[in-house]
Amino acid sequence: MNAPPRVPRSTDELLSFVRGVRDRPERRAELLPLLEESSPLYAGKGSGEAERLRGFILASFAETGLPDEALGFVLEELETGRDAYAVAAAARAVRGTERIPPGLERLLLGARQRIRGADDYVDFDDPRAPTGPRPTTAVGEVESTLSWLAAAETPEAAAGCCGRAAEAAPVPLDVATIERLRAAPLQDQSGSITSIAAMFGARPGVIAFFYTRCMNPERCSLTVSKLARLQALSWAAGAADEIAIAGLSYDPAFDLPDRLRDYGEARRLEFTQHSRLLRTVEPFEAMRELLDLGVGYGPATVNRHRIELVAVHGPDWAEMRTRRLWDEAALLGELLDRDGPGARA
């Protein structure tokens, strides 16, 4: 059995490795593990550096071809990314696809709007930030893809194809994992010690992950705002006590109760017995490993994370590693669906 490839640890190692893959496109699958937020490649690095390394890797797919397994990373960056280099790299990468994902134009237009205030020269031959002008800029790269899309003869994928369906497919949690998750001691925004078991009981609900120092308003801030909207929708549907809503911080050492409270209140989340923002009382590493969370850490805090939820339907707990923005109305419908999976127990 072949040993797994060694993870590059330095920028020079990564340069050499990625150039090797670009020269031999049949090796492109070797890049996929390096895109995971929890990859050792990013451990201990600041978020800016981590973004550039990921962008450098993503851009490679323009040369090697973009496999379906990588499309989720690319679309995630185009939908919510704010780092100009990483977004440009994603725009470049999508030109390597053989099937155009639905909604690509909308994602590109949104990406262009998000990065235009931080536009910069980009160089995909080296992840280190250029100190001088380059032939193209991040916005220019997005616009190149828009032009490519307008002229593309590549067939558009069927709705639900290519990454979206794969990302939306939940990963069921096993019984042991569910029990450990339910039992883990957590502290809420008021300082009270509780647990998922105590909060949820037998209710359906959702556990979303966030942290208050997240610099991307399209990620954690929006996640908690969506939890608040999910809550408001449930109340409007007359189901105020029927679902549980939990936000769990990736950064429990910093996200103390007062910060959790202020963060939730600012995003209009009403705190109740069944709707809370939480932090682990024990070191977060155990939770991260338990759920294989998509989060990486620099020396002080998170450097990169994906959008992810645990959706609870009765005895069925499934982790949605979505990477994409989720719809609160659709999620509420799933949680309240009495004829759905939750009713089969």
Place this chain on the structure above:
Amino acid sequence: MKGSEYRQQRQEELRAALETSPEGAEAANAATLVPEGPDQWAGQIAVLAKPDADPADRLTALQLLKAASFGRSAFDPCRPAFTAALRQAAKDGDEDLRRAALDILANRKDEAARAMLIAGLENEAEALVPPAVALGLLASDDHSAAISFARRFLESDAGRHIKEQAVHLLAADPGCRDLLTRLMADKEQFKEVRRASAAALRHIDPDAFIAHARQILADSSDFKEIRATLQGAFERAGIELPHAHAPGPVAAAATSIVSRVTGWFGGLFKGRNR
């Protein structure tokens, strides 16, 4: 056109407008001295990026462009060139220009600037600004990876300003709670370092700050200046002082003056009552 010439021209226009019509001058003044339009901006960017241009002209260009670029979508097409010019100025300008360029870049969390500042901390020969300035600039990004440098300087015989800035970096890392607690309580430390440590600890763990501050307040052998700063911080936050340290009227007034002068913790508190 040089930035200084542009400013002079605009000032003359405003002076003329004021003489003929105060109302017109008011409107003209509202337009400020910021250059308008891509052509003007490109001209100033060219000055900023030019290594052999007069440093004063480059600095003026930087200041004009900084104002022009703030929150204006019309400036967006010029941003890549402006950023490249700032990175150039950060390397080859005089010290004032380097500081100004790095300040803008650091506040934008620019990776090239971060790499330059860290290279300077690793190797004095590559330093673009003094270590204290570099640490202060790196501290503006709590997602950066510069904390290892902070620890290194705190363990060295570096001067008070370097150590003070190093402490600012630690305020991003809850893992530094114990270190900050020790620094705050260490009577052998520079008072600037103790104050910065207290502020950083307050940021990371307000409860730990209060508990340790109370211990310092209860220690009559500790420096009056430190205790007065903590008293002022408690008062502004509405935190009850330890009984023995609740001041009488004269002492309270003196403490209030000291706390206004030092003003360390004003922005960190939200009026908690304990």
